[in-house]
Amino acid sequence: MTPAKPLRKDGDDRQNPYQNWGDVVRAAAGVLAAAGVRSPRVDAELLLAHVLDRDLSELRRALVLGEPVGEGERAAYDRLVEQRAARVPLQHLTGVAHFRRLSLRVGPGVFVPRPETEVLVDLALADLRAAGEAPVVVDLCTGSGAIALAVADEWPEARVHAVELSEDAHAWAAANVARSGLRVDLRLGDATTAFEDLLGQVDVVVSNPPYIPPGSVPVDPEVRDHDPEVALYGLGEDGLQVPLAVAARAAELLVPGGVLLMEHADVQGEELVRRLTATGNWTEVTDHADLTGLPRVTRAVRGGR
Ligand SMILES: C[S@@+](CC[C@H](N)C(=O)[O-])C[C@H]1O[C@@H](n2cnc3c(N)ncnc32)[C@H](O)[C@@H]1O
Known part of the structure; x- marks a missing residue:
């Protein structure tokens, strides 16, 4: 299996932090694609919808509007993306x-x-x-x-x-x-x-x-x-x-x-x-x-x- 790329490279992130969820989701979709996940963009969105407790259409609106990233939520999201890149089923991560x-x-x-x-x-x-x-x-x-x-x-x-x-x-x-x-x-x-x-x-x-x-x-x-x-x-x-x-x-x-x-x-x-x-x-x-x-x-x- 291709090892998952870290979502944030040490150091880079503080100098050049992702400003909004749209950027974070785009990066996460890249990580999931590299790990061989079949629907990387949708999975990246669904995991964030789960973390933010939104439905998908609300989430997509927030992405378009450039909603800023919250630190605690970001950490939770990174953990889920890492697990999904390790090919844990999406449904096990969202529980649904x-x-x-x-x-x-x-x-x-x-x-x-x-x-x-x-x-x-x-x-x-x-x-x-x-x-x-x-x-x-x-x-x-x-x-x-x-x-x-x-x-x-x-x-x-x-x-x-x-x-x-x-x-x-x-x-x-x-x-x-x-x-x-x-x-x-x-x-x-x-x-x-x-x-x-x-x-x-x-x-x-x-x-x-x-x-x-x-x-x-x-x-x-x-x-x-x-x-x-x-x-x-x-x-x-x-x-x-x-x-x-x-x-x-x-x-x-x-x-x-x-x-x-x-x-x-x-x-x-x-x-x-x-x-x-x-x-x-x-x-x-x-x-x-x-x-x-x-x-x-x-x-x-x-x-x-
Ligand atoms: C392919 S899964 C399908 C589960 C569910 N029907 C579905 O469509 O999502 C097969 C299920 O049969 C159960 N199973 C296997 N052998 C069984 C048996 N002899 N009696 C009852 N359940 C069994 C498994 O534990 C598993 O939950």
Whole structure:
């Protein structure tokens, strides 16, 4: 990894101090770019917005107006930029990940929800429209609670349940459920055996399980070094061992005609469709692209109606 350049060179700064936040942010964006951060300017702005407790549009106005730098805030900002240059995820530094309409608390020990997962929520809402009153939804492998909370937020009639294996991630999800004021029955446990009390009663199962094959270690340090391993690797040669075990549990939970929506890696779409079809549990197994056009979510209807 390219070592991060210090934001201020010793000595230089006192002789030639940055006068305003605009200059500081420009320098920080340069440091982040040199460290390989993908969106250096936006990250530099978001970190400052966090330090100054402003939203992004307020911050950008302040930058244009040349707002002067406060010393204490500057020190706090420099520390965050240094950590971001060391490729600590932005969301761990601000403590927040945005998902659908929600701002979720995240940090070490929990998977940071990704924008590509939002399409799974769109597909779930489409199936919930077709389900009856007060449909039952289960989120297997809930992490921060992102999918379960988004469904509860956008389909308030749904009775939403969620399960997570990792105690650390479960604690983040519990905090998110409590802060949101939304109704989600959150449990700690193994998705492949969870919800004995809901067998054959669930209308929609949503899941973004771990699915990365063991040999495909992620390149980005933010993912490789900061997302928990249990959140990333799907086990088995192709990473599909956990997803298929989760799908088998979904088949036991769903009513006949109920729907499973499962995220997968872009290279796993065809194989997951083939393997689910081969179980004989599912009809209408189809695959759906994310917003970038990559295969991302498999939808399968529980047979046996
Ligand atoms: C890829 S992350 C997804 C988290 C969340 N659903 C999201 O989309 O942001 C997978 C999650 O599954 C959890 N997990 C892994 N194996 C599990 C299992 N057998 N039962 C329940 N949760 C599991 C991990 O701890 C992690 O939180």
